[in-house]
Amino acid sequence: xxxxxxxxxxxxxxxxxxxxxxxxxxxxxxxxxxxxxxxxxxxxxxxxxxxxxxxxxxxxxxxxxxxxxxxxxxxxxxxxxxxxxxxxxxxxxxxxxxxxxxxxxxxxxxxxxxxxxxxxxxxxxxxxxxxxxxxxxxxxxxxxxxxxxxxxxxxxxxxxxxxxxxxxxxxxxxxxxxxxxxxxxxxxxxxxxxxxxxxxxxxxxxxxxxxxxxxxxxxxxxxxxxxxxxxxxxxxxxxxxxxxxxxxxxxxxxxxxxxxxxxxxxxxxxxxxxxxxxxxxxxxxxxxxxxxxxxxxxxxxxxxxxxxxxxxxxxxxxxxxxxxxxxxxxxxxxxxxxxxxxxxxxxxxxxxxxxxxxxxxxxxxxxxxxxxxxxxxxxxxxxxxxxxxxxxxxxxxxxxxxxxxxxxxxxxxxxxxxxxxxxxxxxxxxxx
Amino acid sequence: xxxxxxxxxxxxxxxxxxxxxxxxxxxxxxxxxxxxxxxxxxxxxxxxxxxxxxxxxxxxxxxxxxxxxxxxxxxxxxxxxxxxxxxxxxxxxxxxxxxxxxxxxxxxxxxxxxxxxxxxxxxxxxxxxxxxxxxxxxxxxxxxxxxxxxxxxxxxxxxxxxxxxxxxxxxxxxxxxxxxxxxxxxxxxxxxxxxxxxxxxxxxxxxxxxxxxxxxxxxxxxxxxxxxxxxxxxxxxxxxxxxxxxxxxxxxxxxxxxxxxxxxxxxxxxxxxx
Amino acid sequence: xxxxxxxxxxxxxxxxxxxxxxxxxxxxxxxxxxxxxxxxxxxxxxxxxxxxxxxxxxxxxxxxxxxxxxxxxxxxxxxxxxxxxxxxxxxxxxxxxxxxxxxxxxxxxxxxxxxxxxxxxxxxxxxxxxxxxxxxxxxxxxxxxxxxxxxxxxxxxxxxxxxxxxxxxxxxxxxxxxxxxxxxxx
Numbered sequence: 001x002x003x004x005x006x007x008x009x010x011x012x013x014x015x016x017x018x019x020x021x022x023x024x025x026x027x028x029x030x031x032x033x034x035x036x037x038x039x040x041x042x043x044x045x046x047x048x049x050x051x052x053x054x055x056x057x058x059x060x061x062x063x064x065x066x067x068x069x070x071x072x073x074x075x076x077x078x079x080x081x082x083x084x085x086x087x088x089x090x091x092x093x094x095x096x097x098x099x100x101x102x103x104x105x106x107x108x109x110x111x112x113x114x115x116x117x118x119x120x121x122x123x124x125x126x127x128x129x130x131x132x133x134x135x136x137x138x139x140x141x142x143x144x145x146x147x148x149x150x151x152x153x154x155x156x157x158x159x160x161x162x163x164x165x166x167x168x169x170x171x172x173x174x175x176x177x178x179x180x181x182x183x184x185x186x187x188x189x190x191x192x193x194x195x196x197x198x199x200x201x202x203x204x205x206x207x208x209x210x211x212x213x214x215x216x217x218x219x220x221x222x223x224x225x226x227x228x229x230x231x232x233x234x235x236x237x238x239x240x241x242x243x244x245x246x247x248x249x250x251x252x253x254x255x256x257x258x259x260x261x262x263x264x265x266x267x268x269x270x271x272x273x274x275x276x277x278x279x280x281x282x283x284x285x286x287x288x289x290x291x292x293x294x295x296x297x298x299x300x301x302x303x304x305x306x307x308x309x310x311x312x313x314x315x316x317x318x319x320x321x322x323x324x325x326x327x328x329x330x331x332x333x334x335x336x337x338x339x340x341x342x343x344x345x346x347x348x349x350x351x352x353x354x355x356x357x358x359x360x361x362x363x364x365x366x367x368x369x370x371x372x373x374x375x376x377x378x379x380x381x382x383x384x385x386x387x388x389x390x391x392x393x394x395x396x397x398x399x400x401x402x403x404x405x406x407x408x409x410x411x412x413x414x415x416x417x418x419x420x421x422x423x424x425x426x427x428x429x430x431x432x
Numbered sequence: 433x434x435x436x437x438x439x440x441x442x443x444x445x446x447x448x449x450x451x452x453x454x455x456x457x458x459x460x461x462x463x464x465x466x467x468x469x470x471x472x473x474x475x476x477x478x479x480x481x482x483x484x485x486x487x488x489x490x491x492x493x494x495x496x497x498x499x500x501x502x503x504x505x506x507x508x509x510x511x512x513x514x515x516x517x518x519x520x521x522x523x524x525x526x527x528x529x530x531x532x533x534x535x536x537x538x539x540x541x542x543x544x545x546x547x548x549x550x551x552x553x554x555x556x557x558x559x560x561x562x563x564x565x566x567x568x569x570x571x572x573x574x575x576x577x578x579x580x581x582x583x584x585x586x587x588x589x590x591x592x593x594x595x596x597x598x599x600x601x602x603x604x605x606x607x608x609x610x611x612x613x614x615x616x617x618x619x620x621x622x623x624x625x626x627x628x629x630x631x632x633x634x635x636x637x638x639x640x641x642x643x644x645x646x647x648x649x650x651x652x653x654x655x656x657x658x659x660x661x662x663x664x665x666x667x668x669x670x671x672x673x674x675x676x677x678x679x680x681x682x683x684x685x686x687x688x689x690x691x692x693x694x695x696x697x698x699x700x701x702x703x704x705x706x
Numbered sequence: 707x708x709x710x711x712x713x714x715x716x717x718x719x720x721x722x723x724x725x726x727x728x729x730x731x732x733x734x735x736x737x738x739x740x741x742x743x744x745x746x747x748x749x750x751x752x753x754x755x756x757x758x759x760x761x762x763x764x765x766x767x768x769x770x771x772x773x774x775x776x777x778x779x780x781x782x783x784x785x786x787x788x789x790x791x792x793x794x795x796x797x798x799x800x801x802x803x804x805x806x807x808x809x810x811x812x813x814x815x816x817x818x819x820x821x822x823x824x825x826x827x828x829x830x831x832x833x834x835x836x837x838x839x840x841x842x843x844x845x846x847x848x849x850x851x852x853x854x855x856x857x858x859x860x861x862x863x864x865x866x867x868x869x870x871x872x873x874x875x876x877x878x879x880x881x882x883x884x885x886x887x888x889x890x891x892x
Contacts, residue, residue, distance in 0.1 A: 038706050084512065087750050087752050088750045090675060091678065243701075244697055246697075250690045250693055254690065257683055262479060265591060270593055274592045283628060561760060689732070689735050689736060692731055692732040692735055
């Protein structure tokens with residue numbers, strides 16, 4: 001799996017025997033001794049954190065599936081039963097629900113890390129694209145899973161999202177009804193969503209395998225974006241990064257545990273404690289927080305189809321990013337101008353999230369009032385326009401700023417090697 | 433530069449959390465007219481908060497004698513009242529089915545069942561394993577009996593409303609607020625500033641001395657509202673005490689493990705510049 | 707703090723010991739955590755509170771005619787309540803314990819009523835073959851009791867195993883007479 005010479009030596013007859021037939025122990029040993037750049041910082045621990053979260057979600061998910069009933073008459077009740085009667089259900093159910101939020105939190109950090117340090121650039125394009133695929137399937141899994149408790153937000157979220165497919169010209173309505181298995185979200189929908197929600201995490205796990213394979217094939221990027229040259233530039237994955245990842249995981253678990261034990265509902269919506277009602281829409285339908293930026297992009301456009309295309313485009317643009325960024329320098333550490341645009345990009349992603357949570361016509365700020373059709377209306381910026389500005393920047397960053405900057409920006413001087421960057425003048429004395 | 437990135441991300445998260453909490457708070461505020469939501473200090477708030485057992489017990493009485501004429505608790509069984517962390521838990525009866533309070537409460541309700549001999553539908557007294565029965569035979573009957581309004585199930589009502597316990601409490605005590613002139617009420621609707629739009633189909637359910645508390649607590653509207661809210665908060669989140677207790681252990685454990693890992697990390701990396 | 711120690715030639719051993727200690731402590735604490743997290747993940751498959759609380763069954767046995775058998779479902783299993791005939795009772799009582807693979811007298815398989823008397827005519831037992839859980843057929847087999855069609859176990863009129871692969875007698879459930887003619891199973 002990895003691209004470094006194997007140092008594993010089977011010591012005993014049985015391990016030698018196995019190694020000749022299935023070198024699985026060798027694979028694990030090589031994984032543990034994989035030479036990693038010595039300068040990886042804590043932003044590089046999120047890959048490990050995400051693996052832990054995927055495992056946690058799959059385990060708690062399988063457990064919940066043992067108790068959950070995917071039927072419109074019993075789904076809501078079965079979740080209540082899990083929380084009230086199933087041994088430790090009160091712990092496992094919030095672990096899974098909060099776990100979804102934690103998963104997205106970690107994946108966003110992981111993605112911004114990749115953006116900042118240029119981890120998508122050659123030769124890591126395929127690694128990046130697999131990552132984008134994982135993210136896309138995560139979004140699908142998160143959405144499908146949110147339908148299962150069969151609360152009001154589950155039901156109306158499913159109605160709205162499947163409505164996206166109805167916007168496809170000509171075949172939209174048949175496509176939507178095919179997805180739903182009926183005229184509206186109903187038992188058939190719930191059953192297939194459950195089946196797919198159970199399936200997709202294993203697809204993600206498979207893609208994670210490919211992701212790690214690609215990572216070990218081309219080697220890890222690092223904060224200075226300079227490929228390791230000598231053995232001195234690297235450290236064995238174990239124990240150096242196992243202990244560092246382990247520490248970061250435990251710190252992340254503290255945040256996770258805080259939500260599970262003390263604020264299990266803080267990241268959800270009160271409306272999802274109301275059983276789904278096909279006759280009544282809640283006054284404010286809002287997706288889960290991790291979808292809010294895309295929801296804002298969707299609503300930034302007054303046209304249904306155009307809004308959906310733009311939202312899809314916001315994800316597709318990530319797939320082609322390796323070819324949009326024309327700079328040869330990977331890390332933003334050496335790109336003073338690009339760095340500023342990057343932080344503006346992060347800022348606007350937060351702004352999009354904020355816009356997604358607010359009502360479009362509400363005002364961000366007002367500057368006086370004016371007469372419109374004989375009525376005084378507040379003047380200023382409303383959330384629709386704020387989301388338009390942010391959406392514009394989101395696309396401009398990928399489609400204009402990164403392509404042009406690569407050609408015009410003058411990067412800072414870069415060190416020759418990781419060791420030089422780490423040790424500076426001490427390069428000859430300090431390392432033992 | 434790393435510092436730069438950290439600061440920015442931390443600042444970003446702070447902004448996001450602040451925005452989310454104002455949003456949640458604003459949504460929880462509700463209210464029309466001049467009514468000011470009263471934010472009570474609930475016994476179950478905070479990292480170590482537990483349910484006020486006496487209040488929750490009185491709250492069950494209010495539910496039984498007042499709310500239960502229209503509102504069901506469909507996700508609850510009688511036995512839940514005697515579970516650990518529940519209002520009528522008694523450590524002498526680890527199995528709530530044996531708890532005499534629970535048995536009495538269950539027997540106080542009549543449960544529809546089928547006569548094993550004749551197949552006729554009959555009514556029998558409840559047992560702890562029974563679920564709280566439906567108040568109305570079906571939704572149409574519930575609406576017909578309440579001027580078209582559907583009394584919501586109360587099992588998870590505190591979790592199902594923005595503002596939680598404060599919302600329920602204020603809803604129950606806010607009927608006396610002065611109605612703004614621009615709200616027009618059709619027959620069967622009442623003014624309640626806590627409801628979205630200020631209109632509610634539930635008639636004011638509480639009045640002073642409506643129930644008689646066994647422990648001698650004066651049954652004011654505010655007292656009954658607070659008590660029944662305490663009870664309903666438990667009903668929405670019956671494992672809260674267990675969760676917080678486990679949470680304390682989990683947080684302590686993770687902190688210790690984090691410290692140990694930190695020292696291990698320092699050891700492993702002590703000779704490596706990075 | 708120990709970074710200063712390890713430079714000292716004498717401190718080296720102390721340092722090593724400390725390092726081992728911190729690694730062992732970290733590993734042990736982590737393993738303890740994994741262990742205690744594993745417990746809820748395993749325990750969740752146990753009986754849920756609603757299953758544990760599942761109600762008991764009350765049966766009026768006076769309505770069962772002699773030679774008739776009533777089957778009631780309790781905890782997902784059939785309970786046989788058989789009003790035995792005099793012949794069946796005498797067969798059960800006159801069997802030598804020596805011939806029984808799972809020796810038990812007929813009286814040991816009965817529970818006294820409210821008056822403290824045994825009622826040999828009412829046999830209450832869980833109607834599940836102790837071999838692999840099939841439901842035996844009544845008034846069948848070589849001993850006029852029950853016969854399990856799955857693997858050919860023969861039970862006598864007291865529900866005791868006499869022949870075939872089943873290891874033990876059919877089980878007597880937890881039941882009691884709550885009035886003269888009503889028994890409560892569970």
